[in-house]
Amino acid sequence: MTRPVHPGSAYQPTQLLWPMMWLVLLVVVVLVIPHAQGLFQWLAPEAREVIYQRAAFTQLLGRHLLVVGAAALMTITLGVLAGVVVTRQWGRDFLPLVAQVASLGQTFPPVAVLALAVPALGFGTVPIIVALVLYGLLPIVRNTIAGLKGVDPAVVSAAYGMGMTPGQILRQVELPLAAPVILAGIRTSVTINIATAALGATVGASNLGDPIIAGIVNANNAYIVQGAMVIALLAVSVDSMFEVFQRRLRSRTP
């Protein structure tokens, strides 16, 4: 969990190399797929149609990002808020339960959470966002609690002694110090959500999981490869961007 902190390591522009490379590859693949008839014909020789036509890949990518982004916005707000509340003096009663549930809840497989959201909320995009929010909350809550509890109490007392109000201590001392751990939780949450959103195609959402499901149903390998490539590249690009964020944050923390 704890990574070594390098006080002197300054920000290097080469750090951006990987995320940039993945992003460019993602864009290229999304733009090239509609024109790569020959290549995909070779992958699925028997299929009549080899390029997924029901929606453009740019559109599928956009919808995927929208769902994951909306869910991430809600999970980050709610998760950090919950983590802050249970570590305050007046919310302490809830700390053991919330910490326990945040770690126990992660044993629930995301598919099962998604499947259980459908009977409760019906088919479509809404149950997916709800399932993503519920599941994505857990790593963020857990890491927010861990990060805030990891702040040296002596630092908090010093801030109090300097005359800072509790709100100032939280914003200017505790949250900045806990930020690397919280960010690690956000990274886990978003990575899981990109994967779980793809499964949403089985409950009637149209996103990057759609070509894969359609390919499996119609035994069309070309569709499967198209969808899988784009999702994999999306996940890897987002993850490598988080990696850069984390590194910059860590090099800033003394």
Add this chain to the structure above:
Amino acid sequence: MPFTDAPPTGVQAWIKGRPNGVMMVLAIVMLAALWGLDSVSVAANRIVAGSGHASWEAFGWVGVALASLPLLLVLLLAWAPTSSRLNLLLQLGAIILLLILMPVGLVVASHTLIDPQLPQARLSAGAAFWVVLFCAMLALVELRLRLALPRLWIALVMLGVALLWWLCASLWLDRLALVQEFQAREAAFWDALREHLAMVSIAVGVSIVLGIILALLIRRYRGSQRAAFALLNFFQTIPSLALFGLLLAPLAWISANVPFAANLGIQGIGYTPALLALVIYSLLPMVRNTFVALEAVSPDVLDAATGMGMYPSQRFWQVRVPLALPILLEGIRITAVQAIGLTAVAALIGAGGLGAFIFQGLGQAAMDMVLLGALPILLIALIVDSGLGALGEALRQGASDD
């Protein structure tokens, strides 16, 4: 990781006799659900949407009052804590009583609401039922932490409650939709369960062996450490559906063009890509935990072992490995829980297992079939997680006792 179990702080705050906010909130939510939400729904057959019924329609006013009593008791006890331990034990008793009453309530509802003339009619648990069940579980976790009860104790209580539920379901709840789904495909259910467990065990078994070998190799060739973990992390990042898909195409090509491989049972669809993907995903937690476990052994202990005249091989097997075992077990726990969930996704590429019920149910809009797949998966994940967690705890304690 300090947050997996016992509460680090706040124990003193509990004993002072302040109202217990957590239990009060849980009791109020459960009461509100019981009185305000639909507790069951009745459908004329398998596919049509059921019509909801409030608790008083399902159980009668007496039943609702009976169910409210333990909750009011919990509310009262949490609001005015007396001598702490007895108070908490009474709350625990009330919650267990509630869990016992729940299947009885379903039996009553199936007698009052279902017309015996309609053989297709079926009963489903409604929102109130699930909310109360969820909150009761949270209450059990909370009370276990406050009473500092061992995991085993609560596991035994849950086993008893589960047996009671099973008894009610098999004897009197033949109108419950979940039970009907189960009875309609009992043989298929046990097959799916077996397939699911087999796939998880094979994947975890293979990844334990491979993971340990890889971790030892990384320890030997230090230069490869960064690249190896970067690669494993890269695989872990790829969404499961995409990895299954990406493995499917090349494996299909191999089975079509290499007769030898096809004879071995290697196929594009089915369990081959599923097992391959499961092992790939399992490698990161296994390798990381094995590596960390072997590194984390204190140099002082190793020095002492050398001082005692141990050979390097003795030092490795008799000192490093036993001390590393708890962290290694943690790796197996993470791997197993992850594999249980991923195997459910593997049903999409024809690998079978309990996930097949989930996706078939979603396809037919038969939500009870979805439950038939999802609930056992949740249960298995919880059982494996707490079982391996308890084993790790025991190992750790054994290590500190010696």
